[in-house]
Amino acid sequence: MTMLNIRYEKTTAPKELPKEDNPLKFGTIFTDHMFIMNYETGKGWHDARIVPYAPLSLDPSAMVFHYGQEMFEGLKAYKTEDGRTLLFRPNKNIERANNTNRRICIPEIPEEDFLDAIKAVVKTDEAWIPTKPGTSLYIRPFVIATDPFLGVRPSDTYMFIIILSPVGAYYPEGLNPVKIWIEDEYVRAVKGGVGEAKTGANYVASLAAQVKAHDDGYSQVLWLDGVERKYIEEVGAMNIFFKINGTVVTPKLNGSILPGVTRNSVIELCKTWGVPVEERKISVDELYEASNNGSLEEVFGTGTAAVISPVGHLRFEDHVMQVSDGGIGELSQRIYDTITGIQLGDIEDTFNWTVEVK
Amino acid sequence: MTMLNIRYEKTTAPKELPKEDNPLKFGTIFTDHMFIMNYETGKGWHDARIVPYAPLSLDPSAMVFHYGQEMFEGLKAYKTEDGRTLLFRPNKNIERANNTNRRICIPEIPEEDFLDAIKAVVKTDEAWIPTKPGTSLYIRPFVIATDPFLGVRPSDTYMFIIILSPVGAYYPEGLNPVKIWIEDEYVRAVKGGVGEAKTGANYVASLAAQVKAHDDGYSQVLWLDGVERKYIEEVGAMNIFFKINGTVVTPKLNGSILPGVTRNSVIELCKTWGVPVEERKISVDELYEASNNGSLEEVFGTGTAAVISPVGHLRFEDHVMQVSDGGIGELSQRIYDTITGIQLGDIEDTFNWTVEVK
Structure with missing residues (x-):
């Protein structure tokens, strides 16, 4: 399905899907899996993998905690009435992500790999896409600087991660002004x-x-x-x-x-x-x-x-x-x-x- | 020694101290212990502890990775010729830390607790303070927002951490212009x-x-x-x-x-x-x-x-x-x-x- 060589490690303890009639509070529930890829100067982006959603383990000196070198994006996947899964303009988000990366000295992510990664992780947790009106699967790609180093310079190592969250309306007021x-x-x-x-x-x-x-x-x-x-x-x-x-x-x-x-x-x-x-x-x-x-x-x-x-x-x-x-x-x-x-x-x-x- | 009630968990695997004649590259070596204290809305700052230096485990949705709610400070401890350990104007750093906290909506840290925490962790790893001219123990207090939540608002939970790094000159050029x-x-x-x-x-x-x-x-x-x-x-x-x-x-x-x-x-x-x-x-x-x-x-x-x-x-x-x-x-x-x-x-x-x- 994908050009990017992704290693899969499926969860052995799947979580219960949210009940369809419960309101989905934006950004609070996460799916069973996440995508991760590492970067290292000289080695480039490598070790693409889909693994169980789990805490990240980072050195307390990891640069992201101190110098704010972090990029994120946000887009959504929708389930159609006939059961297809649609992304909305993902290439615009990918283009913007790399514009952000350039501005803050994070290495760019090849556009096709980025899209492959989104598709692969959404496909893996497709069952999590809610279907009630106004709901969708929010996709959050982000990059964090991980060098264990105190001092101001671009990091030499990064993690690119994609997490997924089934969401209802962002503003509980909905379309109310x-x-x-x-x-x-x-x-x-x-x-x-x-x-x-x-x-x-x-x-x-x-x-x-x-x-x-x-x-x-x-x-x-x-x-x-x-x-x-x-x-x-x-x-x-x-x-x-x-x-x-x-x-x-x-x-x-x-x-x-x-x-x-x-x-x-x-x-x-x-x-x-x-x-x-x-x-x-x-x-x-x-x-x-x-x-x-x-x-x-x-x-x-x-x-x-x-x-x-x-x-x-x-x-x-x-x-x-x-x-x-x-x-x-x-x-x-x-x-x-x-x-x-x-x-x-x-x-x-x-x-x-x-x-x-x- | 301290007003703050600090729990101690000493390392069972102390690292080797850096050799005195090796140049200490700034911000790359960390001591055996760190100070950690947690915050939760309604509960305040709590669970002050000195524990072995080790990776932090954080949810991938932790707000610090996405919305940059993070504060840091930097100060130094010095070893005098007669063996005393001195901090340089720590109260100025503590005052500034709380100014930063207020500006970016992180709860303030009581000044006395902050100073107690610095003293306690420096005391614990006092043997790491280097003594050659130009060297010192760099002290890095920082706070990160830890709510597992996607959405823009101040976090309800934080970690306040102090790590220590024996350092040589920040600019390898030294006093050269x-x-x-x-x-x-x-x-x-x-x-x-x-x-x-x-x-x-x-x-x-x-x-x-x-x-x-x-x-x-x-x-x-x-x-x-x-x-x-x-x-x-x-x-x-x-x-x-x-x-x-x-x-x-x-x-x-x-x-x-x-x-x-x-x-x-x-x-x-x-x-x-x-x-x-x-x-x-x-x-x-x-x-x-x-x-x-x-x-x-x-x-x-x-x-x-x-x-x-x-x-x-x-x-x-x-x-x-x-x-x-x-x-x-x-x-x-x-x-x-x-x-x-x-x-x-x-x-x-x-x-x-x-x-x-x-």
């Missing part, structure tokens, strides 16, 4: 930094603002640029879109924004549908103005975990912006239905976005 | 970010520029501010000082610069000696001007690992700045001799900087 806090004190990333890479650094930097926002009843933080502190960037776990006067606007990728796969899919869908879409700078002032004059029609976040997350309310300092009637926008709903329909094989995939795991 | 590359493309940290915290995020962001600088024959990168990209910040592993026309100048702490313990010690020493010292913004242009008109008398980095690291040559884009005659400046040498003299107990500690481990 969320409240977003526009942050004016903390900064997530800046031009020249690692904002466009999917690495722990961007997430640890986001925690303090997220805690502050949660304490005020907001579910997510919207980040501004780190230089002028007035242009909208992203939500940390999502990219952000605004429908203003019939035109869909999203911040242009500038080096400090994560290039989301769902973001890209939304832009392609809008173009196909003839909905005007602009990737450009958008300031908080422009947003506030649009909210005031009634032209802010829809706001939604996009991400692998939630697909589409409608936004009903934004706050910047003392200004509250209500979006339209606070419900789910027509375009938001159409995008959500189309992407999830393609992911589940219910809508014809004219974009060739899905890849079947055979 | 180093060449510094002033970076104009990548950014380490920005106001509002985590630059003043000692967390992996700042180090992973520095790797690409460091690799570029090394390839060009430079040993360290000097970072500029992330907004205007013209003010000098720090070297990543060191703070930076300039002696211009008799006055010592170092960048003012602004939120994106690490508040170094050695930096603080240098400022206090200069003040005591009546050497004018200014903490203020300093631009690359000012530096270039000082280099051109001959007023750039000394440049040196400060850090726990190297203490003082003279800089003989800086490069910004196509401009090369030679510092004075390229040797070690008189003030740099005096500061180095005084700090290391106090650390080793050879010079009277009128500042009360050293803490004896009894």
Whole structure:
């Protein structure tokens, strides 16, 4: 089935599958197996294997614990009504993973091997893919630096691991519009930094603002640029879109924004549908103005975990912006239905976005 | 000896001590024991123990591997001629550790417990403190987020660990002046970010520029501010000082610069000696001007690992700045001799900087 030479060690103690009628809390349940491959300078990536899901054993001086050299990705596998297993645009995640790797000096992973590894581990634990509406198998590939060494330099050894988690909705609120806090004190990333890479650094930097926002009843933080502190960037776990006067606007990728796969899919869908879409700078002032004059029609976040997350309310300092009637926008709903329909094989995939795991 | 209730599990297989005449490569050799303490929301820090140095066992979904929630510190223990063991300003590191913890949403560690833990583990492995000139026992306290959970939020569980490494010089060049590359493309940290915290995020962001600088024959990168990209910040592993026309100048702490313990010690020493010292913004242009008109008398980095690291040559884009005659400046040498003299107990500690481990 695969070009990559994978050694298999199957579990002798399979876990019980989650009950279909229990809600699957995102990111808490893991399947029976995981994929692992090692890297060593001079030897390259080697020893690809699928082994029982189990703790990792790492020296306390392993560089990942100290210097943050870690990359991750997130994508999903879906079970179709006729029993096929589909991945959604895995090559976009693999491409982005290697962009992250380059930025943070982790050796690249050959794209075909990466895809083979995903397919092989998903196939192994295929029985774990849930089938209820809104559920899927979340796939988490990641690389960690493992040299037992204190000192700042790229590691000479790494582990590439793929773990799998059956998931329900990322936001328990589901498609109910969320409240977003526009942050004016903390900064997530800046031009020249690692904002466009999917690495722990961007997430640890986001925690303090997220805690502050949660304490005020907001579910997510919207980040501004780190230089002028007035242009909208992203939500940390999502990219952000605004429908203003019939035109869909999203911040242009500038080096400090994560290039989301769902973001890209939304832009392609809008173009196909003839909905005007602009990737450009958008300031908080422009947003506030649009909210005031009634032209802010829809706001939604996009991400692998939630697909589409409608936004009903934004706050910047003392200004509250209500979006339209606070419900789910027509375009938001159409995008959500189309992407999830393609992911589940219910809508014809004219974009060739899905890849079947055979 | 200690207020903290520490459980001891001594190794049954002690390692051989490094030979005194072998050079100790920084950060590669670890002692027989380590300190560990766990945290759990609702339970607080608990189960303080000193156990044999051994691999950590962590779930592949442990948050530290994905979201970078990790804090570290670095300080040293020295053996005096009369056989006492001294720590250098441990309370400054403990204070900074808790500043980092607050910034990245890790629960604080009670200061007295932190100091007790350092003393206890250093005492346990006291025989590992090397005694040759320039050597010491490097102490690495760190905290990692351990919740087995995929999703962005502060972890509910942590491990606080202290490991020990007998070390020689951090820079194999020793007090020989180093060449510094002033970076104009990548950014380490920005106001509002985590630059003043000692967390992996700042180090992973520095790797690409460091690799570029090394390839060009430079040993360290000097970072500029992330907004205007013209003010000098720090070297990543060191703070930076300039002696211009008799006055010592170092960048003012602004939120994106690490508040170094050695930096603080240098400022206090200069003040005591009546050497004018200014903490203020300093631009690359000012530096270039000082280099051109001959007023750039000394440049040196400060850090726990190297203490003082003279800089003989800086490069910004196509401009090369030679510092004075390229040797070690008189003030740099005096500061180095005084700090290391106090650390080793050879010079009277009128500042009360050293803490004896009894």
